[in-house]
Amino acid sequence: MSVDIQSPSLCIGIVGTGAMGRGIAQIAAQNGIRVQLFDALPGAAGNARETVIATLAKLAEKGKISAEQFAATSAKLEVVAALGELASAQVVVEAIVENLDVKKALFQQLEDIVAADCILATNTSSLSVTSIAAACKRPERVGGFHFFNPVPLMKIVEVIEGLLTAPWVAEALLALGRRMGHTAVRAKDTPGFIVNHAGRGFVTEALRILGEGVADFSEIDRVMRDAAGFRMGPFELMDLTGLDVSQPVMESIYHQYYEEPRYRPSALAAQRLAGGLLGRKTGRGFYSYANGTPAPLPAAVLPTAKPASVWISQAHPEWAEALREIAGKAGVAVETETMPSSAALCIVTPLGADATTPCLTQGLDPQRTLAIDCLFGFDKRRTLMSTPLTAPAMRDAAHALFAADGSAVSVIRDSAGFIAQRIVACIVNIGCDIAQQRVASPADIDRAVSLGLGYPKGPLALGDALGAMNVLIVLEAMQQFYGDPRYRPSPWLKRRALLGVSLLTEES
Numbered sequence: 168m169s170v171d172i173q174s175p176s177l178c179i180g181i182v183g184t185g186a187m188g189r190g191i192a193q194i195a196a197q198n199g200i201r202v203q204l205f206d207a208l209p210g211a212a213g214n215a216r217e218t219v220i221a222t223l224a225k226l227a228e229k230g231k232i233s234a235e236q237f238a239a240t241s242a243k244l245e246v247v248a249a250l251g252e253l254a255s256a257q258v259v260v261e262a263i264v265e266n267l268d269v270k271k272a273l274f275q276q277l278e279d280i281v282a283a284d285c286i287l288a289t290n291t292s293s294l295s296v297t298s299i300a301a302a303c304k305r306p307e308r309v310g311g312f313h314f315f316n317p318v319p320l321m322k323i324v325e326v327i328e329g330l331l332t333a334p335w336v337a338e339a340l341l342a343l344g345r346r347m348g349h350t351a352v353r354a355k356d357t358p359g360f361i362v363n364h365a366g367r368g369f370v371t372e373a374l375r376i377l378g379e380g381v382a383d384f385s386e387i388d389r390v391m392r393d394a395a396g397f398r399m400g401p402f403e404l405m406d407l408t409g410l411d412v413s414q415p416v417m418e419s420i421y422h423q424y425y426e427e428p429r430y431r432p433s434a435l436a437a438q439r440l441a442g443g444l445l446g447r448k449t450g451r452g453f454y455s456y457a458n459g460t461p462a463p464l465p466a467a468v469l470p471t472a473k474p475a476s477v478w479i480s481q482a483h484p485e486w487a488e489a490l491r492e493i494a495g496k497a498g499v500a501v502e503t504e505t506m507p508s509s510a511a512l513c514i515v516t517p518l519g520a521d522a523t524t525p526c527l528t529q530g531l532d533p534q535r536t537l538a539i540d541c542l543f544g545f546d547k548r549r550t551l552m553s554t555p556l557t558a559p560a561m562r563d564a565a566h567a568l569f570a571a572d573g574s575a576v577s578v579i580r581d582s583a584g585f586i587a588q589r590i591v592a593c594i595v596n597i598g599c600d601i602a603q604q605r606v607a608s609p610a611d612i613d614r615a616v617s618l619g620l621g622y623p624k625g626p627l628a629l630g631d632a633l634g635a636m637n638v639l640i641v642l643e644a645m646q647q648f649y650g651d652p653r654y655r656p657s658p659w660l661k662r663r664a665l666l667g668v669s670l671l672t673e674e675s
Contacts, residue, residue: 170258172339172342176201179202180202182260183264184205188204188262190319192244193219194349195243198348203253205252216246223240223241258340259287259288260290261290270289270291300331307332307333307336311327312326313327322348322618323352323615328354329356341353352612355605362615362616365594365616366616371593376582376589378434380580381579385400390548390587397621410439429600469566470563472564472567474511489545490516490539494568511535512564515529518588518644522537523554525538534556536561537561540552540585543587549570551579584641584644589645592654595627598626599657599670603659609627627671639665
């Protein structure tokens with residue numbers, strides 16, 4: 168049994184004409200597919216059609232589509248007044264409220280209307296496709312077809328195979344996603360699927376860093392943008408999405424995985440949600456907004472008094488050499504003895520550890536010691552980390568030294584893994600565990616995350632870029648320091664790091 172997805176006469180029904188339904192309708196019609204729109208709310212489907220046509224008209228005005236394409240696409244959009252009018256559809260896509268019982272009831276209704284070989288697809292982002300299918304008489308024809316908002320711009324769709332989904336249904340939905348102009352990836356039915364699952368490391372670890380008082384939210388955002396290369400920081404992202412959306416997702420995935428520590432949410436976000444500090448939509452989140460624009464933050468005072476001399480740890484010789492070059496260009500004397508003089512600024516270069524640990528193991532004075540994050544290079548932002556005993560004068564001297572060439576510098580409190588090391592290691596580790604669980608292929612994981620979350624690279628490619636062994640060292644150091652299973656390395660990561668092969672390497 169199959170559906171001819173490439174047929175010029177293909178017809179899909181869309182039930183639910185909110186933002187997601189409208190977006191799916193638009194890309195389907197733009198790619199030559201006849202679309203039937205239905206919504207239980209009187210007038211909603213008609214309004215949705217008008218909204219999509221208005222969007223298409225703007226595209227035509229801007230020259231992004233021709234007048235002929237505008238007319239042809241508009242003609243593909245039809246409104247139906249009753250579910251029974253979807254009888255001729257070869258595929259029906261559900262995009263209604265995220266309520267399992269309501270979705271089950273809808274699919275049971277549709278089964279009595281559509282043909283035996285019609286595919287029933289759900290756009291659910293958080294509910295079990297298997298549970299929805301299990302309520303049907305023909306569960307094998309039910310699959311997940313998860314788009315992201317705004318659908319025309321987010322060029323990714325997850326095709327979810329429930330435990331009861333027939334292989335031909337997944338193949339047909341993959342082909343349909345590609346016909347609609349999107350990258351279609353295949354995933355097993357698991358909480359969060361690929362993208363929402365993979366996204367757990369970014370914001371939850373940032374909230375934990377904030378909760379530990381390591382740095383304020385704006386500094387964490389700066390580090391993740393400038394040093395780690397993300398388009399926006401985690402707190403900017405939460406403000407954009409809205410805590411009323413992101414916090415329930417964090418809690419849902421955590422509980423669906425039976426309190427898996429890797430996905431543990433933060434009380435900080437729950438408290439802000441309770442207080443109505445949702446983000447841009449309420450004018451105040453982590454940042455304050457005026458007319459949708461973040462209010463400027465006070466500019467930090469840049470110290471100018473550099474140290475007389477600096478001693479740099481040789482724990483990582485290649486990093487030490489780069490730091491010696493920076494210090495030399497700043498006109499600061501670099502001490503080369505085995506141990507520093509009694510007045511020198513001491514710089515350590517931990518990987519995964521805090522500043523205190525290498526300070527003590529190397530026999531240094533904690534009042535004169537700071538750590539610098541070398542894993543992400545020194546070009547865009549440098550992160551310095553003090554010990555609990557670092558003297559303010561030494562902290563400021565280190566800041567002045569590493570900012571002397573005009574580079575941005577963030578100074579944070581002691582933390583195993585700095586900021587970027589911690590967050591990126593968690594992202595990579597969760598991505599690796601998605602691969603380990605065989606939720607999706609390594610290549611599909613990276614494609615989905617890059618397109619769905621806008622990360623600079625997919626989690627597995629990101630781990631390869633930093634070095635899988637480096638990521639493993641960071642995680643093991645954090646796990647040892649905190650004693651928290653949150654940081655336990657995925658077997659996928661550990662084996663490939665030890666073997667020295669790419670994290671994208673599949674098993675035969």
